[in-house]
Each structure stands twice: as C-alpha cells, then as structure tokens.
Amino acid sequence: MGDNKGMDRRGFLKTAAFSSLALGGAAALAGCAPAAGTDGGTALSSTGDIAWDKEVDVLVLGSGTGAFAALVAAAKGAGSVCLVEKGTMWGGTAATSGGGLAVPLTYAAADAGVSDSKEEIVKYFKNASDGRVDEAVLNSFIDNGSDFIDWISEEMGWKFVASPLFGDYYEPMEGWIPMGRGSLGAANADGPMIASQMWEEMKAKMEGYGVEILMGTEATELITDGAGAVLGAVCGDQNIKAGSVIVATGGFDHNDEMRAKYHPFKIMATNAVPTNTGDGQLMGMAIGANVSYMDRCWGAPAILTTGDDPATLIAEGTIAQEIAGTDWAMYRGLPGAVVVNKKGRRIGNEAGPYDLFNQAFAYYDTGEPGHVNIPAYFICDAACWATYSLPGHTVGAVGEGDGSYFDETYGGEATDPAEVPAHFVQADTLEELAGKLGIDPAGLTAEIAAFNENAAKGTDPVYHRGEKHLDINTTGVMAGSRTDLANPVLAPLATGPFYGAIYVPGTCGTAGGLTINENAQVVNTAGEPIEHLYAVGNCSSGVSGGTYVHGGISLGSGGVMSWVAVNHAMGATA
Missing domain, CATH: 3.90.700.10 (Succinate dehydrogenase/fumarate reductase flavoprotein, catalytic domain)
Known part of the structure; x- marks a missing residue:
C-alpha cells in the first residue's frame, strides 16, 4: 500500500489467510474439582467457598485486542497473566485484518506532517456519531493514544507510518482531515507487516514474559462475590480466580438471536471468526452490566x-x-x-x-x-x-x-x-x-x-x-x-x-457491547463500575459511539483501551 514514506502498499491492508495454531491447554490444579458450571451468559455468584483451579493477577478473555492487554500487563509487571482463547486460531478476527491501527496525535502523524488537535478530533467524532459518542471515554482514548503507540513501538521494535489510505470516512463533516488518524501501519526490521505477523510477534513476546495462553478454552461465566465484584471466570473446566478480568471476546456476528434482536436490518455475511458469538456481552449482562451501541456494526458489504x-x-x-x-x-x-x-x-x-x-x-x-x-x-x-x-x-x-x-x-x-x-x-x-x-x-x-x-x-x-x-x-x-x-x-x-x-450487507465485526467508562471499566445499568471488570475491543462500547470513523478504529481503540485498562487495574490493586 502506498504512503508518503515509501512503504509498500501491500503490507498494511492485505487480508491475512486464516492460520491454524496448535490447540493449547493446561491441566487443572491437582486435587481441585471445578464448581458445577452453568450455561454461557450466566453468572456464578459466591455464596460460599469456590474450588479455584488457578489464581492469577490478570485474566484476559480473548486473543484479538486482548493480546494487547496481556502484553501490556506482562511487560509492565502486573504479576501473573493468563489469556484464554475460545478458538484454535491465535488472534481471532484481529489477526485476519490488515493490521492498521487508528490512533490520533501520534509520532506517525507528525512524521507525515499532519496538523491535528484534540479539539478537532472530538469535533469529528461527535459529528460522525450523531452525538452518540461518550466524550469522557473519547477523551481517555485521545489522551492515552500517543503513549500507547510510543510504548508498543519501543516494546516490539515496530515503526508506525501514517497513510492516505482509509483515512477519516465522514467527509466533509466538521473536524474531518484526510489522513493521520486512521490505519497507521506497523513495520519491523524486515518491512511492513500485516496483522497475522504482528500477532505472532506479540504472542512470542508475551510467552517470553511467562504469560500462560490457553487455546481452545471458552469463558462461559463471570464469578462474583456477594457485592457484585468480579472474582474470576469459568474458563473451560477451570475456575480461574483473578485480581482483574479483562474481557476481549469480540462481537456477536455469529449469534443469530443477538443480531435479530439488536440490528436494524439483516446482516447476511461476515468475515469475523466463527467464535464471535457475543460471549462477553452475555456474561457481562448476566451480572448486571450495561450495554451500548448494540445496533451498530463495522460494516463490510x-x-x-x-x-x-x-x-x-x-x-x-x-x-x-x-x-x-x-x-x-x-x-x-x-x-x-x-x-x-x-x-x-x-x-x-x-x-x-x-x-x-x-x-x-x-x-x-x-x-x-x-x-x-x-x-x-x-x-x-x-x-x-x-x-x-x-x-x-x-x-x-x-x-x-x-x-x-x-x-x-x-x-x-x-x-x-x-x-x-x-x-x-x-x-x-x-x-x-x-x-x-x-x-x-x-x-x-x-x-x-x-x-x-x-x-x-x-x-x-x-x-x-x-x-x-x-x-x-x-x-x-x-x-x-x-x-x-x-x-x-x-x-x-x-x-x-x-x-x-x-x-x-456484511460486517467485519459488531460494534456494540459492555458499556465502559474512561478507565475501560465495565459499568452496570446505574453507571457504576463493576469492580475488577474491564472490557476492550468489539465486546465493549468502544470509543466512537459505534461509528466507523476511519480505518483501523477497532484495533486502535482496542489497543489504547487495553493500555488504559491495565494501567488502571495496576493502580487500583497496587
């Protein structure tokens, strides 16, 4: 793909072929029998002792944008980190994308000579979303975006480059600019990368930090205490206790009932992975979480x-x-x-x-x-x-x-x-x-x-x-x-x-989910944070009011809000 820095245009947007990864797993701790499970989308409340099979500091559900969360947590010393992935393909839908990240006010935009400001970004997001955007969450995204890109560039040895392709989509709304916010492409020492390469490099890095990755392991329930705080989750046949749970399970593209309930017209095709069945949304709603923008999708006809x-x-x-x-x-x-x-x-x-x-x-x-x-x-x-x-x-x-x-x-x-x-x-x-x-x-x-x-x-x-x-x-x-x-x-x-x-009509992901605040904390129907529970990516309400403001907004916002979630969790538990 072409850009003003001479990068190859093929590298950033090429749709990656689905890769097959070995099914991972871990045996339950010896001598501990898991508590009886219930159907997905229900909650297991603690009314007594729970037989925990594993205990970690940070539990991440999903390996798409969840990979960002696990990497940040491990690299920043959040303690023990476990990531569970429902499918057998590492990275979910994210790893099949072109890999462009939409993040504003970064060095990549500055390198391209882009003139931009927080005020103009807020104006554009509000106009494009018809005023539906949560301004507090948007401000958090903008304020933390550059720090996240700086950090992951150094951590992974990547260089991000701005491109004129897939810039702001809502032209000529006030606040629109032609490039610099959407689809920042990553390159390593060998050149431009697509998402499958990025996710493999992140996987190797987090494994080096000792992150436990459980493939083919479905999260089915969030476990809470009597006050409603999240204690952990049922993942496969294990009850995993966690200081913080970060939900990153993706959209509900493949849940026929949820699409019929929430979408205003028929969605007939999707390139989202088949495991995107709304698990995170359903688990969250089962413990009283609010949801937002469930009528929206990242449209891809x-x-x-x-x-x-x-x-x-x-x-x-x-x-x-x-x-x-x-x-x-x-x-x-x-x-x-x-x-x-x-x-x-x-x-x-x-x-x-x-x-x-x-x-x-x-x-x-x-x-x-x-x-x-x-x-x-x-x-x-x-x-x-x-x-x-x-x-x-x-x-x-x-x-x-x-x-x-x-x-x-x-x-x-x-x-x-x-x-x-x-x-x-x-x-x-x-x-x-x-x-x-x-x-x-x-x-x-x-x-x-x-x-x-x-x-x-x-x-x-x-x-x-x-x-x-x-x-x-x-x-x-x-x-x-x-x-x-x-x-x-x-x-x-x-x-x-x-x-x-x-x-x-089709999707590359649904755009509605668990309502989050500026800390990426999931909130209940009264707007109060649910203790120890965070959501990022397509299972969350995101940062743009469910609006596809420019290319890469799903990955970019997922990465930035993963950064926000981990930093808040570490501060809250320090």
Missing part, C-alpha cells in the same frame, strides 16, 4: 461467493462466513462497475467507504414496505471483467495484471476469462442479466443509460462518486490510479457481455 441462498439467509436470519467476497473497495468502486437494487437503481456511492456503503442497506421503502436494497447486485461490463480481478476471477499474476491494489495483493495465476465463477452470472445484454438476477429490466436499463452518460464525462450527479478524498486515494488506488479516465473510479458500463453477482 460483500459479493456473496459462498453459495448461500440470500432468501434463506433473510428468512432464517442466518449469516454466511464470507472471506473472498468482502469488499473493502476493490470491487464495487472499479471503473465499469455499479451496485443496484432489485428495481435496478443504484444504492450509493460505490467508491466511498465500505461502512458508509453498508449503511445504504438500511433504507426502508415506505411505498413498497421493506428493505428494498437487500439483497443488492454487483454489475460490471466486459471491459471491467477483462481489466480487473474479482472474487474467483484473476486477470494475472502479481505485477503482471491490471496494476490494481487487488491484483498486487491477491493476484495469482490468471484464470480463464471465459470461465465464470458460480457466484457470477453472465449475459450478453443488461436486460438478459436483469432477468437472470431478478432485477427489473426496465429499471436497470434506464439507470445504466443515465449513469453511462455522466460517467463518460467523469461525473456522478446522484452520488458524487470520485469527488471525495477517500474515493480517489483509497478506491482509486485499488483501481490502479487510472489516468486514462476523466474520473479514476468512473467508466460507463458500455460493452457486453455483462456480469453480475449477489451483493449483501
């Missing part, structure tokens, strides 16, 4: 490549595990491509931020009651198909294809352009394509005719595609920074055959 029937996903409220089709901006914003609904109408600015585009699915048609944009349809023409790689369709090897971000990052041996993947349909005319996809033919042809007339001139008077900074400096880069077009992200859909695929 997708071309549906899994073969799932969209009608079934909608009717049954289930979700597809989608990796290849997740659309960060390298599909819908390509020249010669659009996304339309069943009426044939475009649904938004295809070159804009993925989370903002995902919000277009929330539109409710009051004339024909229903979410008319769900599902939607990706459509491109023959020129786009021949020029760009798409899921299951690769135009050439790395460095020998279209020159786009997708080809440089994911490219491999070229596929036969005549072979159409099963998740795409092909047709000689738009009318025929509409019939195959279930789109109104008259609506589609009229929409594309109007779109083409403007696209040929490089304009989009409806959604203003290509007019914003991110359109050009993120989507445009992924499209190869075209100089042969009047607008680098716009071209007519002029030549058949045409190609189409089902396009659905």
Whole structure:
C-alpha cells in the first residue's frame, strides 16, 4: 500500500489467510474439582467457598485486542497473566485484518506532517456519531493514544507510518482531515507487516514474559462475590480466580438471536471468526452490566461467493462466513462497475467507504414496505471483467495484471476469462442479466443509460462518486490510479457481455457491547463500575459511539483501551 514514506502498499491492508495454531491447554490444579458450571451468559455468584483451579493477577478473555492487554500487563509487571482463547486460531478476527491501527496525535502523524488537535478530533467524532459518542471515554482514548503507540513501538521494535489510505470516512463533516488518524501501519526490521505477523510477534513476546495462553478454552461465566465484584471466570473446566478480568471476546456476528434482536436490518455475511458469538456481552449482562451501541456494526458489504441462498439467509436470519467476497473497495468502486437494487437503481456511492456503503442497506421503502436494497447486485461490463480481478476471477499474476491494489495483493495465476465463477452470472445484454438476477429490466436499463452518460464525462450527479478524498486515494488506488479516465473510479458500463453477482450487507465485526467508562471499566445499568471488570475491543462500547470513523478504529481503540485498562487495574490493586 502506498504512503508518503515509501512503504509498500501491500503490507498494511492485505487480508491475512486464516492460520491454524496448535490447540493449547493446561491441566487443572491437582486435587481441585471445578464448581458445577452453568450455561454461557450466566453468572456464578459466591455464596460460599469456590474450588479455584488457578489464581492469577490478570485474566484476559480473548486473543484479538486482548493480546494487547496481556502484553501490556506482562511487560509492565502486573504479576501473573493468563489469556484464554475460545478458538484454535491465535488472534481471532484481529489477526485476519490488515493490521492498521487508528490512533490520533501520534509520532506517525507528525512524521507525515499532519496538523491535528484534540479539539478537532472530538469535533469529528461527535459529528460522525450523531452525538452518540461518550466524550469522557473519547477523551481517555485521545489522551492515552500517543503513549500507547510510543510504548508498543519501543516494546516490539515496530515503526508506525501514517497513510492516505482509509483515512477519516465522514467527509466533509466538521473536524474531518484526510489522513493521520486512521490505519497507521506497523513495520519491523524486515518491512511492513500485516496483522497475522504482528500477532505472532506479540504472542512470542508475551510467552517470553511467562504469560500462560490457553487455546481452545471458552469463558462461559463471570464469578462474583456477594457485592457484585468480579472474582474470576469459568474458563473451560477451570475456575480461574483473578485480581482483574479483562474481557476481549469480540462481537456477536455469529449469534443469530443477538443480531435479530439488536440490528436494524439483516446482516447476511461476515468475515469475523466463527467464535464471535457475543460471549462477553452475555456474561457481562448476566451480572448486571450495561450495554451500548448494540445496533451498530463495522460494516463490510460483500459479493456473496459462498453459495448461500440470500432468501434463506433473510428468512432464517442466518449469516454466511464470507472471506473472498468482502469488499473493502476493490470491487464495487472499479471503473465499469455499479451496485443496484432489485428495481435496478443504484444504492450509493460505490467508491466511498465500505461502512458508509453498508449503511445504504438500511433504507426502508415506505411505498413498497421493506428493505428494498437487500439483497443488492454487483454489475460490471466486459471491459471491467477483462481489466480487473474479482472474487474467483484473476486477470494475472502479481505485477503482471491490471496494476490494481487487488491484483498486487491477491493476484495469482490468471484464470480463464471465459470461465465464470458460480457466484457470477453472465449475459450478453443488461436486460438478459436483469432477468437472470431478478432485477427489473426496465429499471436497470434506464439507470445504466443515465449513469453511462455522466460517467463518460467523469461525473456522478446522484452520488458524487470520485469527488471525495477517500474515493480517489483509497478506491482509486485499488483501481490502479487510472489516468486514462476523466474520473479514476468512473467508466460507463458500455460493452457486453455483462456480469453480475449477489451483493449483501456484511460486517467485519459488531460494534456494540459492555458499556465502559474512561478507565475501560465495565459499568452496570446505574453507571457504576463493576469492580475488577474491564472490557476492550468489539465486546465493549468502544470509543466512537459505534461509528466507523476511519480505518483501523477497532484495533486502535482496542489497543489504547487495553493500555488504559491495565494501567488502571495496576493502580487500583497496587
């Protein structure tokens, strides 16, 4: 990936392949039988003696943003640290990401010549979140962000660099700046890293400090005393006593019941790991914790490549595990491509931020009651198909294809352009394509005719595609920074055959969870801290009011608030 410091653009945003890690575990302490467990999402209150199998100073639940918490605790001498991970893959969803961290007012921004201030950051977050942000928590994030980045840079030997890609998403809201807050990329001595590399290095570092890591171990209950203070947690078949418990169990993307209860429209695909089932939220609520922003997600729409029937996903409220089709901006914003609904109408600015585009699915048609944009349809023409790689369709090897971000990052041996993947349909005319996809033919042809007339001139008077900074400096880069077009992200859909695929709302994580205060302490429904309990990452209420303010906010806020949580816990127990 490109940036002003000459770093390789591939390094920071490339989606890591899922890695398989050996299943870890630890035997229960000899002679101690665990107390009888209950179903997940319940609380085990202490009404007498509890048979503890293990005692630690800090217990971290989850290895995504939880890895930051465990590392900080171990390195700063918080005492004995145990991290439990429900799955068998180290790092959870975090380790499958590009690894960019959104943290403001850092040396990386200063190195890039970015001019910014706390006042402008607060203004931007408040405007982007429609005033939903908790200003005390936001201030804590801003005030501690630079210290966290300085510390982890020294601790890990990393160098962070600011990039113009995936900057502030809500342009032109007051407080917006083009770069410097979002997606800081990390590099080690060998060069830029993606998240999987970062998480492996953190794992090795914390193991060197003696952190006990229990893989394949699910936390099911928080154990409290009679006053409601947290004493520890049930993890697998062990009761683990802890001075502080830091919950970092991720979102609830794969919990059908919770999505149906909290989300305002159907989420049909996710690239979050399957273990993200809302465990932390449910355990916290069981002991009286408050929750916030449960209606929000980190939106990541997708071309549906899994073969799932969209009608079934909608009717049954289930979700597809989608990796290849997740659309960060390298599909819908390509020249010669659009996304339309069943009426044939475009649904938004295809070159804009993925989370903002995902919000277009929330539109409710009051004339024909229903979410008319769900599902939607990706459509491109023959020129786009021949020029760009798409899921299951690769135009050439790395460095020998279209020159786009997708080809440089994911490219491999070229596929036969005549072979159409099963998740795409092909047709000689738009009318025929509409019939195959279930789109109104008259609506589609009229929409594309109007779109083409403007696209040929490089304009989009409806959604203003290509007019914003991110359109050009993120989507445009992924499209190869075209100089042969009047607008680098716009071209007519002029030549058949045409190609189409089902396009659905998705997530890379849910954005609501246990309500935290400025110390990352979980609070109850009265707003009072629950003693010894902290939450960070996607299982918490976060720092941005559930709003995807810029790329990397989930990882960045998770890291900073892990720093805040550990420092508070150490001060509180010193």
